[in-house]
Amino acid sequence: MSSTRPEEHVTDLDRESTSETDPRHAEGAPVAPSPPIIAPEARAHAATATRAVGVRLDELRAFYGSAEQVRGIDLDFRANEVTAIIGPSGSGKSTVVRCINRMHEEIPGAHAEGRVLLDDVDVYGAGIDVVAVRRAIGMVFQKPNPFPTMSIFDNVASGLRLTARRGELHEKVERALRGAGLWDEVSGRLSEPGAGLSGGQQQRLCIARSLAVEPEVLLMDEPCSALDPIATLKIEELIEELKQRVTIVIVTHNMQQAARVADRTAFMLDGGLVEVGPTQEIFTKPTDPRTEEYVTGKFG
Amino acid sequence: MSAPGATAKLLDRCAASPARRRRDRLARGSVLAATLLALVPLVLIVYYLLKKGLGAWSGDFFTTDPTGNTFFKNSDIGGVKSAILGTIEMVALASAIAVPVGVGVAVWLVEYGRNGAFANTVRFFIDVLTGVPSIVFGLFVYITLIVGTGTSYAGWKGSIALSLLMLPVVTRSAEVILTLVPGELRESALALGAPRWRVVGRIVLPTALPGMVTGILLAVARAAGETAPLLFTAAYTHETTTNLGSFMNSLPVQIYTDVTSPTPRIVERAWGAALALVTLILLLNLIARLVSRRSRLA
Numbered sequence: 001m002s003s004t005r006p007e008e009h010v011t012d013l014d015r016e017s018t019s020e021t022d023p024r025h026a027e028g029a030p031v032a033p034s035p036p037i038i039a040p041e042a043r044a045h046a047a048t049a050t051r052a053v054g055v056r057l058d059e060l061r062a063f064y065g066s067a068e069q070v071r072g073i074d075l076d077f078r079a080n081e082v083t084a085i086i087g088p089s090g091s092g093k094s095t096v097v098r099c100i101n102r103m104h105e106e107i108p109g110a111h112a113e114g115r116v117l118l119d120d121v122d123v124y125g126a127g128i129d130v131v132a133v134r135r136a137i138g139m140v141f142q143k144p145n146p147f148p149t150m151s152i153f154d155n156v157a158s159g160l161r162l163t164a165r166r167g168e169l170h171e172k173v174e175r176a177l178r179g180a181g182l183w184d185e186v187s188g189r190l191s192e193p194g195a196g197l198s199g200g201q202q203q204r205l206c207i208a209r210s211l212a213v214e215p216e217v218l219l220m221d222e223p224c225s226a227l228d229p230i231a232t233l234k235i236e237e238l239i240e241e242l243k244q245r246v247t248i249v250i251v252t253h254n255m256q257q258a259a260r261v262a263d264r265t266a267f268m269l270d271g272g273l274v275e276v277g278p279t280q281e282i283f284t285k286p287t288d289p290r291t292e293e294y295v296t297g298k299f300g
Numbered sequence: 301m302s303a304p305g306a307t308a309k310l311l312d313r314c315a316a317s318p319a320r321r322r323r324d325r326l327a328r329g330s331v332l333a334a335t336l337l338a339l340v341p342l343v344l345i346v347y348y349l350l351k352k353g354l355g356a357w358s359g360d361f362f363t364t365d366p367t368g369n370t371f372f373k374n375s376d377i378g379g380v381k382s383a384i385l386g387t388i389e390m391v392a393l394a395s396a397i398a399v400p401v402g403v404g405v406a407v408w409l410v411e412y413g414r415n416g417a418f419a420n421t422v423r424f425f426i427d428v429l430t431g432v433p434s435i436v437f438g439l440f441v442y443i444t445l446i447v448g449t450g451t452s453y454a455g456w457k458g459s460i461a462l463s464l465l466m467l468p469v470v471t472r473s474a475e476v477i478l479t480l481v482p483g484e485l486r487e488s489a490l491a492l493g494a495p496r497w498r499v500v501g502r503i504v505l506p507t508a509l510p511g512m513v514t515g516i517l518l519a520v521a522r523a524a525g526e527t528a529p530l531l532f533t534a535a536y537t538h539e540t541t542t543n544l545g546s547f548m549n550s551l552p553v554q555i556y557t558d559v560t561s562p563t564p565r566i567v568e569r570a571w572g573a574a575l576a577l578v579t580l581i582l583l584l585n586l587i588a589r590l591v592s593r594r595s596r597l598a
Binding site for chain 2 (some may be wrong): 060076101103110131132133134135136138139141144145147149158159161162163206211213264
């Protein structure tokens with residue numbers, strides 16, 4: 001828990017007991033420090049530019065059957081920042097993000113222990129609805145996967161329809177597509193199948209789909225690994241913009257990508273957190289020799 | 301690498317050998333022969349159906365019921381109207397029972413039961429049911445719904461027998477198609493905060509629909525062509541009826557009755573009925589294919 005910002009989380013421990021039973025507690029919690037600096041153009045373009053909430057992992061353990069894949073992690077994802085998780089294959093990066101929106105438990109035999117605090121609500125707490133957690137914490141997957149039976153419009157609207165939150169559907173779809181930087185490319189053909197777009201566009205469509213339900217946090221599990229460099233660049237620029245509204249956690253294999261997009265970077269190895277800090281520091285003067293070896297390409 | 305003999309050796313290794321070419325030709329020839337052999341009965345069936353069946357398709361073949369009058373050589377034997385309508389009615393009711401239940405079981409197996417002990421037990425019994433001869437379903441309904449209740453034959457009892465026959469076919473084929481729906485689609489829908497039943501209804505089932513239609517059609521076609529489950533459940537009658545509580549005629553039973561007749565004209569009607577049955581299934585196939593193709597794009 002070396003990474004905790006004292007001014008923001010000093011009260012978390014005091015609140016634990018109540019927050020576990022009352023999911024609404026967070027809304028009334030007087031945690032908000034000074035609002036993050038929002039670029040003026042972003043503020044003008046999106047009325048939704050708001051302060052998102054952070055996520056904190058507290059002794060998070062994740063299991064597949066009896067095999068422990070994530071071995072007790074304390075990690076802080078700060079509000080309106082991009083945090084990258086890097087590490088070699090099998091180090092548990094994806095498992096960690098899948099624990100944050102409780103997708104991990106969808107795998108038969110898998111379960112997680114410890115706490116994941118969204119602001120200061122434990123998403124694993126008693127009385128917490130898994131479905132509500134996933135509405136607050138969106139996710140973008142490795143492979144672009146628009147729903148094949150749906151048009152572009154319906155894909156973006158699907159989250160709203162699936163969660164039975166309609167009303168101003170068109171407006172919300174447009175806002176989400178603009179947010180994902182896709183509006184100009186698809187506004188004339190919203191009724192065409194989503195699967196007809198290019199790979200990069202499909203991935204931005206998936207981002208728009210996640211944004212449409214207005215999550216607080218966006219998890220991205222290697223979102224560019226199936227994309228070409230130009231599409232990757234677009235997504236990276238988009239991430240930069242998106243952090244005005246949401247807190248972003250991005251898992252990546254690509255260290256350059258982490259260096260380009262992340263404010264802070266966490267390095268994982270064998271299911272444990274080795275080090276976390278400002279991206280600049282992780283890549284230039286890491287404190288742990290294993291981090292140094294990894295970022296300089298000695299293994300992984 | 302660049303030793304002088306190396307290129308020659310490589311060339312030798314890659315050269316076409318006559319023996320290999322012969323083996324290839326032999327293999328290709330034998331699978332082609334198997335294909336042609338399988339085509340022979342298929343072509344013959346279609347040929348005889350058309351030749352003999354079309355002859356029976358005269359004026360009032362589709363508009364009159366069988367008269368049962370075969371006493372005189374020139375007496376009017378009637379058509380197969382009651383058989384066609386009876387088949388449509390009974391198969392429709394059987395599908396209305398078997399398709400929702402079968403798809404429901406498949407959804408449960410794939411989305412909820414997964415590889416649990418109970419799910420695997422259910423799978424095992426479905427496999428057993430698939431192998432049960434159709435006459436056993438007829439017998440089962442006969443014993444339980446006719447002998448057991450002390451009542452008479454009825455169209456709906458035939459439908460029950462047919463639906464039992466369809467159920468394992470629908471379930472197994474739907475299950476296979478549902479497992480083919482990519483897991484990532486379910487995951488991304490769940491990650492949007494959708495409850496599982498909505499994910500199934502809005503994402504999984506629409507994606508699987510075209511494939512499921514094929515399996516359902518297979519089951520419908522099989523049910524429409526079955527004689528044994530209907531013989532002692534819906535029995536045989538001449539009259540057209542829309543009352544599923546009474547005796548009901550059907551194409552397979554009509555064919556069975558006609559083909560055992562000593563009167564050549566009646567046997568000819570059996571051919572006509574057989575052609576009608578095949579055409580009916582073909583039409584159904586075409587319609588369902590069109591519908592499912594449309595819904596995929598929508």
